[in-house]
Structures are given as structure tokens and as C-alpha cells.
Amino acid sequence: QEPQASGLPEYIKIVEVGPRDGLQNEKVIVPTDIKIELINRLSKTGLPAVEVTSFVSSKWVPQMADHKEVMRGIERHPGVQYPVLTPNLRGFHAAIAAGATEVSVFGAASESFSKMNINCSIEESIEKFEEVAKSARNMNIPVRGYVSCALGCPYEGNIIPVKVAEVSKRLYSIGCYEISLGDTIGVGTPGSMKKMLEAVMKEIPVSALAVHCHDTYGQALANILTAIQMGVSVVDSSVSGLGGCPYAKGATGNVATEDVIYMLNGLGINTGVNLYSVMEAGNFICTALNKKTNSKVAQASFSTATI
Amino acid sequence: NVVPTPVKINLINMLSETGLQVIEATSFVSPKWVPQMADHTEVMQGIRKVPGISYPVLTPNLKGFQAAVEAGAKEVSIFGAASELFTRKNINCSIEESLERFHEVMAAARAANIPVRGYVSCVLGCPYEGKISAAKVAEVSKKMYSMGCYEISLGDTIGVGTPGSMRDMLSVVMQEVPVGALAVHCHDTYGQALANILVALQMGVSVVDASVAGLGGCPYAQGASGNVATEDLVYMLNGLGIHTGVDLPKLMDTGTFICNALSRRTNSKVSQASCRL
Numbered sequence: 001q002e003p004q005a006s007g008l009p010e011y012i013k014i015v016e017v018g019p020r021d022g023l024q025n026e027k028v029i030v031p032t033d034i035k036i037e038l039i040n041r042l043s044k045t046g047l048p049a050v051e052v053t054s055f056v057s058s059k060w061v062p063q064m065a066d067h068k069e070v071m072r073g074i075e076r077h078p079g080v081q082y083p084v085l086t087p088n089l090r091g092f093h094a095a096i097a098a099g100a101t102e103v104s105v106f107g108a109a110s111e112s113f114s115k116m117n118i119n120c121s122i123e124e125s126i127e128k129f130e131e132v133a134k135s136a137r138n139m140n141i142p143v144r145g146y147v148s149c150a151l152g153c154p155y156e157g158n159i160i161p162v163k164v165a166e167v168s169k170r171l172y173s174i175g176c177y178e179i180s181l182g183d184t185i186g187v188g189t190p191g192s193m194k195k196m197l198e199a200v201m202k203e204i205p206v207s208a209l210a211v212h213c214h215d216t217y218g219q220a221l222a223n224i225l226t227a228i229q230m231g232v233s234v235v236d237s238s239v240s241g242l243g244g245c246p247y248a249k250g251a252t253g254n255v256a257t258e259d260v261i262y263m264l265n266g267l268g269i270n271t272g273v274n275l276y277s278v279m280e281a282g283n284f285i286c287t288a289l290n291k292k293t294n295s296k297v298a299q300a301s302f303s304t305a306t307i
Numbered sequence: 308n309v310v311p312t313p314v315k316i317n318l319i320n321m322l323s324e325t326g327l328q329v330i331e332a333t334s335f336v337s338p339k340w341v342p343q344m345a346d347h348t349e350v351m352q353g354i355r356k357v358p359g360i361s362y363p364v365l366t367p368n369l370k371g372f373q374a375a376v377e378a379g380a381k382e383v384s385i386f387g388a389a390s391e392l393f394t395r396k397n398i399n400c401s402i403e404e405s406l407e408r409f410h411e412v413m414a415a416a417r418a419a420n421i422p423v424r425g426y427v428s429c430v431l432g433c434p435y436e437g438k439i440s441a442a443k444v445a446e447v448s449k450k451m452y453s454m455g456c457y458e459i460s461l462g463d464t465i466g467v468g469t470p471g472s473m474r475d476m477l478s479v480v481m482q483e484v485p486v487g488a489l490a491v492h493c494h495d496t497y498g499q500a501l502a503n504i505l506v507a508l509q510m511g512v513s514v515v516d517a518s519v520a521g522l523g524g525c526p527y528a529q530g531a532s533g534n535v536a537t538e539d540l541v542y543m544l545n546g547l548g549i550h551t552g553v554d555l556p557k558l559m560d561t562g563t564f565i566c567n568a569l570s571r572r573t574n575s576k577v578s579q580a581s582c583r584l
Contacts, residue, residue: 006474186580189546190505218539218576219546221502225470251580259498266469266499296498300466300531 022242055091110153145176151188161199186216210234220255240282241294256295335371390433425456431468441479466496490514500535520562521574536575
């Protein structure tokens with residue numbers, strides 16, 4: 001396999017968001033020790049980054065109420081990043097006190113979504129993040145920026161690419177080292193992904209971009225393929241496809257890490273990740289949650305009948 | 308579970324209203340082998356044949372072909388494979404022997420002015436042989452094309468293919484068969500179908516097989532999915548600005564109908580997502 005021959009990156013960094021984004025959108029409250037066990041298992045798979053938890057008020061996100069305990073309880077493997085969400089300065093300080101060495105902030109390309117989600121305008125939210133970014137810079141803590149609704153919004157519908165580029169540029173300019181573009185409701189297609197990335201890449205170097213695709217309409221892998229064909233080399237995914245879509249009851253959300261790795265392996269792209277060990281971690285968490293995996297690779301692999 | 312004939316007929320009639328131009332109706336194979344298709348004659352005779360829509364049927368041999376034509380079929384399909392072991396296990400002969408059998412069908416079809424579509428199974432992997440060489444796929448495709456098949460549908464039978472293996476396989480096959488005569492038939496068993504189809508489209512393929520509601524599991528991996536869902540495919544093509552002529556809401560209604568009739572959930576993510584918001 002020659003990824004370079006087809007213009008694809010040689011290496012793709014996978015950011016595993018299962019323990020945070022995934023569990024946050026699962027109905028069952030997961031015990032702290034299970035969360036820690038999941039993260040420890042993921043740390044051994046070769047994944048370079050595992051999003052651990054969110055330092056947000058437990059009033060808003062009960063699933064993440066044990067953020068301190070989780071942060072303090074996990075094994076920290078060398079060479080693995082453990083980012084946490086910090087929606088404001090208060091959360092940032094709590095995260096640092098608990099041992100965090102990388103943080104993330106969440107903006108949106110839709111005013112309505114920003115209002116409904118965090119009760120303020122996009123600009124107001126970025127002002128808050130700027131405070132976090134300033135403190136983070138003083139402490140040498142890298143900050144990752146997320147842009148939600150990059151390919152569509154549950155309230156506004158269509159989102160224009162220029163708006164995504166504008167918000168991304170704002171986040172990049174306050175000091176985020178990477179901008180993860182999220183198709184929050186999974187409505188994007190290779191067509192809209194291409195248009196959005198073309199607009200964003202005019203403002204931000206492609207090496208600072210990541211895609212965070214949801215598989216709600218089954219488009220995630222095709223969208224990710226499109227993004228990597230355009231030079232994106234960082235992809236967010238969630239073990240077992242943990243985390244449904246809060247906007248479409250019963251529908252799926254995050255793309256499954258196993259399915260992404262399977263595709264990248266087939267393309268000859270290096271990820272450093274051992275697919276089988278990710279499947280095992282997925283099996284662990286699905287058993288603990290008493291649910292079926294959302295990963296097709298896991299379903300097919302664990303159920304191949306003896307021929 | 309064997310689906311009642313009226314349900315099959317209604318399904319096909321509903322599909323005929325969605326803008327789809329080709330609907331594979333049934334298979335003229337012995338009911339001993341495929342009980343589900345035992346009512347092939349009744350189905351063929353019972354469906355409303357909308358002008359402009361093609362209703363191809365599978366015909367594994369001359370006997371099936373003759374029965375198909377008598378039942379009103381105007382297009383037929385034959386199935387080859389890029390794997391010797393798969394052919395042996397499936398129809399108990401070698402690839403070469405299977406193609407020999409089709410010579411009779413081709414001759415009869417030519418005489419009756421009936422177009423024949425050729426399928427090649429296991430193009431990206433085989434449940435028995437594992438890896439399949441692109442050269443082998445090209446060889447079988449070329450043979451079927453030279454025999455007179457107007458189109459060759461390349462099937463990732465167990466869904467193991469990825470955009471990488473799809474690209475490799477197509478670049479070799481396209482040296483032997485013009486891309487205008489190629490189709491892809493991707494299975495979604497490993498979730499790769501839409502990405503594989505995207506790559507095929509990027510290489511010039513313009514015919515794609517899919518199954519409403521993603522009907523049809525994988526017989527080689529119990530509980531795993533099989534066919535890619537037509538709804539999810541159309542959603543992607545719409546987003547790419549590619550014209551298909553298909554009315555997605557009508558298609559989703561058809562998927563809902565057949566899933567209710569079968570008392571099962573849809574395999575289409577578009578369908579799953581759309582019903583709730």
C-alpha cells in the first residue's frame with residue numbers, strides 16, 4: 001500500500017473521545033472505576049490521545065461528575081496525551097489541580113446551538129475560552145479547540161462554510177494548537193465536508209485541523225476519507241461508537257474507532273494503534289454498559305461463524 | 308423467514324415508484340437451493356412493470372433462463388466468482404466450469420435479444436481463500452464481459468474491502484473492462500461500504516448496487532450486516548450533487564414498509580436518524 005501515491009497522509013493521529021464524548025452521551029451513569037479501567041485499557045492500544053473527562057459542573061453533565069477522581073485515578077502512559085474539557089477558567093483551574101496536562105474548549109459554528117448549549121453567543125463563548133487559553137499559555141498547557149455544527153445544526157439547519165472558517169480562525173488565533181471540526185448531528189456528506197474544509201483551509205493550515213464525524217446518517221467514514229484526501233491527518237473517534245446522538249432519539253452518534261482503524265489499515269496509513277486491543281477495550285465497555293457495540297468491525301469480527 | 312409473495316410484489320411495486328431505474332426482482336433458481344425465491348414465476352408475473360424500469364432476474368443456468376423468459380423477464384443476470392474455493396463451495400464446480408455453463412445462457416440470451424449482467428463475487432476477499440488477487444478479478448471480469456455481459460458488477464461479498472483494496476482492484480480491472488461497463492456491489496459488514504463506493508465513484512464507476520433498508524445479512528458472519536442500504540447511498544450521492552433520480556422520502560417509506568412486514572429494524576442509518584428528530 002502506498003498512501004503517498006494516492007496523496008494520503010502517511011500517518012494519522014487518532015484522538016479517542018469515547019471516555020468523554022462517548023460516555024457523556026450514554027444514558028447509563030458509569031461507575032468511576034469502570035471509566036478508569038476503560039481509559040487504562042485504551043492507553044495500552046497505541047492510541048496517542050485519549051480524552052479523559054470534562055471539568056464541567058455536575059449539574060449540567062452528571063456523567064462527568066467524577067472528573068477529579070477519574071483524572072487522578074488513571075495510569076498515565078508516556079507518549080499518550082490525556083486532554084480534558086474545560087468550559088471556563090474555573091474548570092481549567094480544577095483540571096490543572098487534578099493533574100491535567102492538556103485541555104480542550106468547545107465553540108460552535110451556529111449561534112442558536114451556542115445559545116441552546118451554553119447559553120451565550122459564539123463571541124461570548126470565545127471570550128471565555130480566551131481566558132482559559134491565556135492561563136494555559138502561561139502554564140505551557142496546550143489547548144485544543146472544537147467547533148460544533150461544522151456541517152449542519154439541529155436548530156439552524158444548513159451552516160455556511162465561511163462561518164465555520166470564521167469561528168475556527170478565532171479559536172486558532174486565541175492559541176488553540178488544533179481545531180477539531182465536528183459534524184455534531186452527522187448530517188454531513190463528502191460534498192459538504194469538501195466545501196467546508198476548502199473554506200477553513202484558507203484560514204488555518206491543514207496540519208492544525210482534525211475532523212470529528214458522527215455516523216448518525218452512516219456518512220462518517222466517507223466523510224473522513226474525504227477529509228484525509230484533502231490532507232487532514234487527525235481524526236476523532238469513539239471506541240465501539242460509544243455515544244448516541246442527543247438530537248435524534250435512538251440514532252447513533254460517534255464513529256467507531258475500530259471501523260476507522262480498519263479503513264486506515266486498508267489504506268496503508270500508519271496509526272500506531274492495535275485494532276484488536278481496541279476491540280477488546282470496546283468489548284469491555286459494552287459488557288459493562290450491557291449494550292451492543294456500534295462498531296461494525298467488532299460485530300463482524302466477534303460473530304464470524306465457523307465456516 | 309420466507310416472505311409471502313404479495314409482500315414481495317408490493318415491495319417491488321413501491322420501489323418502482325421511487326425513481327429507481329433497475330430493480331432486481333427474483334431468482335430463477337431451484338427452490339431446493341433457495342426456498343425464498345420459490346415463487347419466482349408468481350412474482351415476475353405479479354409485479355407492475357413500469358416502462359423505463361428494468362427488472363433483471365438471476366438465471367444460474369439455461370433451465371432457469373428459459374423459465375425466466377417464459378415468465379416475462381426482459382433482462383437476466385449470471386453470477387461468477389473471483390475465488391476457486393468459493394465457487395467450489397457455492398456451486399460445486401470450478402470458475403472455468405461455471406463460466407462454461409453460462410455459455411448456453413449467453414447464447415440463448417443473445418438469440419432472444421435479452422441483455423445479461425454479470426456479477427463477480429469475492430472481488431475484495433473470500434471467506435475461504437482470504438486475499439483475492441486483483442489480477443484474478445480482472446481475468447474473470449474480462450471473461451464474462453467477452454462472453455457478452457453488458458455490465459460487470461464487482462461484489463465485495465463479505466464486506467472486507469477498504470478504499471485501499473477497492474482502488475487497487477479497480478485499477479487492474481479497468482485495464483481489461485471499460486469503466487462504463489463496471490458496477491460495484493459493496494457489503495457493509497465492516498462499515499466500509501460508503502467509503503468504498505466513494506472511491507469507486509472517484510475512479511469513474513457510475514453504477515452502484517444497494518438494497519433498500521440494507522436488507523440481507525451476511526451468511527458468513529452471523530448477526531453481521533450485509534448489503535449497503537440504498538437510503539444511505541442516496542443520501543451520500545445527494546450530498547455530492549450527483550443525480551440519481553431517486554426520491555429519498557419515498558424510498559424510506561418503502562424501507563419502512565418492508566421492515567414492518569418482516570418485523571425487523573432497518574439497517575439504514577438515514578432511516579433510523581430521520582424518524583425521530
